[in-house]
Amino acid sequence: MFAYHLQLALRLLDSGQVFNVTFMEGQPVMLETTEDGHAVTMEVLEYMQRNRQNFNAAEWGFAEGEERIVRREGMVELASMITPSWSEIIGAKPLHGTLRMPGCNPMRCSFFLFTNDANAPDTGSGHAKRIIPPEEQRLASGYSGRLGCAVRILPKAPMTLDALRINQLTRSVADAKGGLVLITGSPGVGKSTTAAAFIEHVDRTRSGTIVTAESPVEVPFTSQSSVVTQREVGVNVVSVSVALRDAERNFAHSALVGEIQTHQDQLDTFNAARHGMFVVTTAFSSRAAEAVKMLVTDLDRDGVDGADLVSSTLQAVIHQVRLPSLSAGRWAFAYESIVISGQKEIAALVRARDWIGLQETITMDDSASLNGSLAALVRSKAVLLESAMAHAYDKSGLSALVGRA
Numbered sequence: 001m002f003a004y005h006l007q008l009a010l011r012l013l014d015s016g017q018v019f020n021v022t023f024m025e026g027q028p029v030m031l032e033t034t035e036d037g038h039a040v041t042m043e044v045l046e047y048m049q050r051n052r053q054n055f056n057a058a059e060w061g062f063a064e065g066e067e068r069i070v071r072r073e074g075m076v077e078l079a080s081m082i083t084p085s086w087s088e089i090i091g092a093k094p095l096h097g098t099l100r101m102p103g104c105n106p107m108r109c110s111f112f113l114f115t116n117d118a119n120a121p122d123t124g125s126g127h128a129k130r131i132i133p134p135e136e137q138r139l140a141s142g143y144s145g146r147l148g149c150a151v152r153i154l155p156k157a158p159m160t161l162d163a164l165r166i167n168q169l170t171r172s173v174a175d176a177k178g179g180l181v182l183i184t185g186s187p188g189v190g191k192s193t194t195a196a197a198f199i200e201h202v203d204r205t206r207s208g209t210i211v212t213a214e215s216p217v218e219v220p221f222t223s224q225s226s227v228v229t230q231r232e233v234g235v236n237v238v239s240v241s242v243a244l245r246d247a248e249r250n251f252a253h254s255a256l257v258g259e260i261q262t263h264q265d266q267l268d269t270f271n272a273a274r275h276g277m278f279v280v281t282t283a284f285s286s287r288a289a290e291a292v293k294m295l296v297t298d299l300d301r302d303g304v305d306g307a308d309l310v311s312s313t314l315q316a317v318i319h320q321v322r323l324p325s326l327s328a329g330r331w332a333f334a335y336e337s338i339v340i341s342g343q344k345e346i347a348a349l350v351r352a353r354d355w356i357g358l359q360e361t362i363t364m365d366d367s368a369s370l371n372g373s374l375a376a377l378v379r380s381k382a383v384l385l386e387s388a389m390a391h392a393y394d395k396s397g398l399s400a401l402v403g404r405a
Helices: 004-015 044-050 074-081 085-090 168-175 191-205 240-249 263-274 287-299 306-315 344-351 355-363 371-378 385-391 397-405
Strands: 020-026 028-035 036-043 095-099 107-112 147-154 179-183 208-213 228-233 254-257 278-284 312-324 331-339
Touching: 004 020, 004 028, 004 107, 004 228, 004 344, 004 355, 020 074, 028 044, 028 191, 036 044, 036 179, 044 385, 074 107, 074 147, 085 095, 085 107, 085 278, 095 147, 107 240, 168 191, 168 355, 179 191, 191 208, 191 228, 191 254, 191 278, 191 312, 208 240, 240 254, 254 263, 263 278, 263 287, 263 306, 263 312, 278 312, 287 306, 287 312, 287 355, 306 312, 306 397, 312 371, 312 385, 331 355, 331 371, 344 355, 371 397, 385 397
Parallel strands: 179 278, 179 312, 208 228, 208 254, 254 278
Antiparallel strands: 020 028, 020 147, 028 036, 095 107, 107 147, 312 331
C-alpha cells in the first residue's frame, strides 16, 4: 500500500478540499488549494496542521511524525496502478492515465520523468531535495531519473454553461447544428470543464448521438436527450481520427475531442466540423485572437485558404483563465470570447487576417473581453481585485470597469 503521505494526500483530494496534489521523488508531497481568495501551495502535513480543527485525527490517521519525503517505491506503486507498462512509456513521453482506488472518485494522473535535479521543479516548500544515490536512480526500464506526478480529481458530472457564467452570445453557439467551438488557455485552467459544459447542453437539448475522443475520459455524461458514447484514445479507440470517422458513420450530430495534440488531430477535427458535425475541443494559447491565427496558419500549410475556411467553420473561440475564488477551496473562471457565427464584422476580420483588429474589437466589447469578465467577478465579490489584476491585459481598463458598477 502507499506510504502514509501519499494516502493522506489522495484522501484530501478525494474529499474536495484541495485541487491538485504533486508528488516528486526526494521532496515532500505538495497540494494546491485556495484560502481567502488566494491560491495556496503547501505541504500536505502543513495543511493538516493548519486545519486540524476540521479533521478527526483518529479517522484520518493523522500523525505528525511520519516521513515527509516521497520515496521511489511509492512512485513506482502509483505508476503501476495506472498501467503495468509504465516504465516502457515514461522514458519516451509523459504518462497520463486515470487512477481508480476503492471508495474514491477517479483521479487524473500525469507522470513525468526528470533525468536530473536541474530539470526537477522546485515545490517551493523550503525543504532540501533528497539526494538520490545512483543505485536508486535506475528505473526498471533502464531509464535514469526521478519520477514526478501531478494528480487531480475528475468531476462526477459536467458543469452547466450557467454555472460557468458563460455570456449569452457565446452560449448561443451551443445550439449550432455544426461547426467548431475551440476552448483555449494555459494548462490546468479548466478547459475540459468548459468543453464538457457545452456538450452537456447539447446532450440535454438535442436528440441523437454524441461521440467523445478523450485521453483519458475526464467527465462522465449521463445520456439525457442524446446517447453519449465516450471513448478513450489509446484504450478503446486508436486515435482521434478513427473516433471521428466512426462518429460520422454512426450519424453523430456532435463530438467532443479532449485535446488537439497533433496536426492530424487538428485536420480531422476541423474537417468533421466543416462537414456538419458540432465539435468542441481544447488547445493551448495565450489569447483568443492568437488561437484563431494559429488555426488559420496551420490550415494554410495544407494548401487551402485557412482564413476562408476558419471564418465559415469556426463558431467561437473561448479563451479562459482560472482565479482563486473567495469561496474557500474553489476556483472562478474568466473568459475572452470571439464569436464568429452570425458576426459579419468578426468574420470579415478573420478573412482579412487582421489579427490586431480582431483583438482590438473584442477588447473594446465588455461582454466579450477578458477585462469585462474579470470585472463581473470582482463586482459580484467572487474574486479579489488583486487576483483579477494579475490576469488583466489592461489593468487601468479593469479598474475603470470595476469602478463603473
